Amino acid sequence: MLAIRLSRGGSKKRPFYHIVATDSRNARDGKFIERLGFFNPIAKGQEEELRIDLERYDYWVSQGGQSSERVKSLVKQYKKANQGE
Numbered sequence: 001m002l003a004i005r006l007s008r009g010g011s012k013k014r015p016f017y018h019i020v021a022t023d024s025r026n027a028r029d030g031k032f033i034e035r036l037g038f039f040n041p042i043a044k045g046q047e048e049e050l051r052i053d054l055e056r057y058d059y060w061v062s063q064g065g066q067s068s069e070r071v072k073s074l075v076k077q078y079k080k081a082n083q084g085e
Helices: 054-062 069-081
Strands: 002-011 014-023 034-039 050-052
Touching (some): 002 054, 034 054, 054 069
Antiparallel strands (some): 002 014, 014 034
């Protein structure tokens, strides 16, 4: 099954997550099919906290991709923040 989930990067105590489309059997930080965006939970100042390629996200969902709960909430948040653009 195709999964759309977070893959952790960054150093100890400073998490950084990539939003990836991957086979659900792969390890969390293992190989992936495509990187769809990123999430930086500790962004400060002018740093970008969240970026998602919604066009590609929608494509993978249409192909049967199952998003994790956290990714669904991040997509909802991103859409709400970028409505006016």
